[in-house]
Amino acid sequence: MSAVLTLFCLPYAGASAMSYARWRRNVPAWLDIRPVELPGRGARAGEPLATDLVDLAAQLARELRGETYRPYALFGHSMGSLLAFELACALRAHNLPAPRALLVSGGSAPAHRDYLRFRQPLNDAQLLAELTSLQGTPPEALQDPELMRLALPVLRADFLLCGRYRYQPMAPLQCPVHVLAGTEDRASEAQLLAWREHAGAGFSLELFAGGHFFIQEQERAVLDHLVACLETTLASPAMPLPGLAGVRPDSHFLCKGAT
Template sequence: MNWFHCHQPRPYAGTRLFCFPHAGGSASFYRGWHRDMAPAIEVRAVQYPGRADRRAAPLIDDAHHLAKLITDAMAPLLDRPVALFGHSMGALLAYEVARELEARGRGVTHLFASGRHAPHEHRAGDTYERSDDELVDELVRLGGVDRELMADPEIRELTLPAVRNDYRVDETYRHRPGGVLACPVTVLLGADDPEVTPGQAARWGELTRDRCGVRVLDGDHFYLVPRQDEVIAALSRAVAMTWLSTP
């Protein structure tokens, strides 16, 4: 199974950046990143089961189990330093993969968490139990989809099962106590994101013994689409700083 998409392999890159999509998203969300990222960074976009080229693979609705499977699949790609980026639900999974890698004695150089409150701040949710129309309303509210597109019954049939599953992953997640991360964390969010405030974003700092920075950019929950150049530049700088600070 192809867990990772890499549209532009860079065999001499100093770092592999694994990018985790949002709820209902797929690896194609990061297609432009392969082209625009700094040459020293190779992008590997995570493809969750049950969508796109992995549509036949069974959906997985438990974050801890999914993170372990992703970590298992990463094994052949750990021949160089690894950084993780995740947006929204993807930030949660990137965090759990970072924990899993550290537990296996293979840490990451940097964790980038985008558009999500810290994992240990539990917020109850029941979006995954709502009707299809209510689920579409939620997607439109966050700015991730076009309402007219989601009026198409075939599009709904193709997309909503994965979306509902991913909301279940996020909303039923419970943080497990344990050691904090050893890597630096950078949190990014949109100034008008209805899902997370700068104060909530700062709580990611409680999950690492290294430094944690918060960067707020103009935009809503999907600020990183129109601000892609700024996000990629920020990631490239942060990865470069990690290289400089490594003994």
């Protein structure tokens, strides 16, 4: 069967679209996983790295605008959660169809983040220390000088992208917001629940065992949860998903960790 919903996936700092490549083979046929490549990496390595997150979101909105007239949702992890949020806002500013859901992972709500430590460029030693503490990069990769020579400039630029971002208050989005987080990650429950301020039609928070990169440690559980969120939140008489006839389009639920 052909896919009826597209999930655009925004990468975390230092990553390319390849970080979501495995997901495409491990979701139901009705869901099309579409990793979004950012300038300066992967297939867009020849383009300059972004220096302003809001401008980058506006650029992505222009690039994706033709694909918003089919049912879609947005997902982002860490830096990607912030970018997915700003992309949803940029699409709204262009009067384009809203996503059926915003799914954000591994990051506090925009107005509740600590940006200070990334406001100035980090040197190589500081970047390597940060990568080590996040436990998302294999030790052999951290010890590969050539690989790090290529990866660290992208990571440095992405950290600056986050550090120089400033949230501007705005109306809630016209879609549900689903939050995923690791039990051992840095964000507090209050910082995660603050995402509810941006939810216009439902909210959930789900906690997974693990640290910042729980999406790697708990990949199967994460994918199952994403699919369940999209099924529950997105099924409607206008867009029935397989096996979900009769599910109300305004389904609202709070998962563990939410109040």
